Amino acid sequence: MxxxxxxxxxxxxxxxxxxxxxxxxxxxxxxxxxxxxxxxxxxxxxxxxxxxxxxxxxxxxxxxxxxxxxxxxxxxxxxxxxxxxxxxxxxxxxxxxxxYKVTLPQLTENHGAGEVDETSVGILRNFHPALLEDYRPIGVQGDGNCLYRAISQGMYGVQHHHHLIRLLTALEIAEHPAHHDIHHPNHVDHIKDSRLFLAEYNILLPEAAIEGKESCMQHIFAASAALGLCFESYCPPMVPSEYMSLPYTRRVSGRGVRTSKGVAFTLMWTSTSVANSSRQFK
Ligand SMILES: [Zn+2]
Ligand SMILES: [Zn+2]
Missing domain, CATH: 3.30.40 (Herpes Virus-1)
Known part of the structure; x- marks a missing residue:
């Protein structure tokens, strides 16, 4: 032997x-x-x-x-x-x-598939009905991985690539501290919005790497960089004070992603129930 x-x-x-x-x-x-x-x-x-x-x-x-x-x-x-x-x-x-040749598949044209989320339709009907003429909100599972599921959905019309998208986002944050650590001496600020509360690097990175952890705007920017895609983030105008919803409605282009690049898809911040007035929004 x-x-x-x-x-x-x-x-x-x-x-x-x-x-x-x-x-x-x-x-x-x-x-x-x-x-x-x-x-x-x-x-x-x-x-x-x-x-x-x-x-x-x-x-x-x-x-x-x-x-x-x-x-x-x-x-x-x-x-x-x-x-x-x-x-x-x-x-x-x-x-x-x-x-082990683990990569995301090539982007296909067919990425609009998926079931319409009736709650999001209800929210838009109450707060921003004009949008329903051009957009069809697709629902994703709300298990704490919703950002990565939504990106997977937007890219491929299916949610199951969310683990790899999360991993690539965490690696992006770990590899480029200057772009993601707000206290880095050579910090490059891609978000440029003082209205947003930004997380510390030692919170941001584990939040990206731990499955089921919620995401913030910084993660959306990191995901944009990791995938080389430009997104649009959209928060319906249903939150009581404007400063809570406005900063979340914007173009997202992370490190190395040209702003002139077309928007791949829109990520909508939504809720589990339809609020009738802004006071009920959680
Ligand atoms: Zn052998
Ligand atoms: Zn082994």
Missing amino acids: AEFPCGQCNQDADTSPSINCDQCDQWIHRKCVPMTPAIWAEWQTADLKFLCPRCVKPTTPGEGPYDIRAALKRVAEAAATTNINLRSVVKQERLLLKT
């Missing part, structure tokens, strides 16, 4: 270039992962923790070959723990996505 059998093919791992899995400690042939020599070389450079095909598989069947939720947990853990090097975790997650 081979002393170090490859975790995939069971043959001696010493016979050709191999890589060690940080989780199960097994050696895997480069060709059995499989990965290109260039990606293999990238894994050799730093103290990055490689995970083998078996260890990146989701425990829930039917969730594809790569566990994106586990990746989110690793980023969240790194963001919350001072003795974990966030930069190398981010590098490692990017490299894992590259190794």
Whole structure:
């Protein structure tokens, strides 16, 4: 029996270039992962923790070959723990996505599909009826992932890419602190609106990485940068004081996204029930 059998093919791992899995400690042939020599070389450079095909598989069947939720947990853990090097975790997650070819699908033309949200229609009918002539509000599940679900819905007409969109948004925030940390010495302010309450970086990043955590305008800007898309954020004028709804109705173009780029879709801030007057809006 081979002393170090490859975790995939069971043959001696010493016979050709191999890589060690940080989780199960097994050696895997480069060709059995499989990965290109260039990606293999990238894994050799730093103290990055490689995970083998078996260890990146989701425990829930039917969730594809790569566990994106586990990746989110690793980023969240790194963001919350001072003795974990966030930069190398981010590098490692990017490299894992590259190794296992985890990407969002190409944008299709057919992204207007989905069921109309009757509550949002009711809200618009009461507060902004003219909009219903041009817009059809599509509902998403309100489970704390609604921003990422809404983006997935807007991009593809389906919500199930929300985990990957969340992960890409968290990686964007982690990789570009100057653009997302309001106290960074070289902070680049993309939002430019003093009316908005902005979250601290040590809150913003875990909120992006932890599944089910609510999102704010900063996350929408980070998602715009992560996806290279320009969005429109829309809050119906139903909140008692204007300063609460106005700042949320605007063009969103994050780091590196040209404002001249056309709006991909509109994200509507909505509610679980139709209010008749602004006082009832929550
Ligand atoms: Zn092998
Ligand atoms: Zn493993």
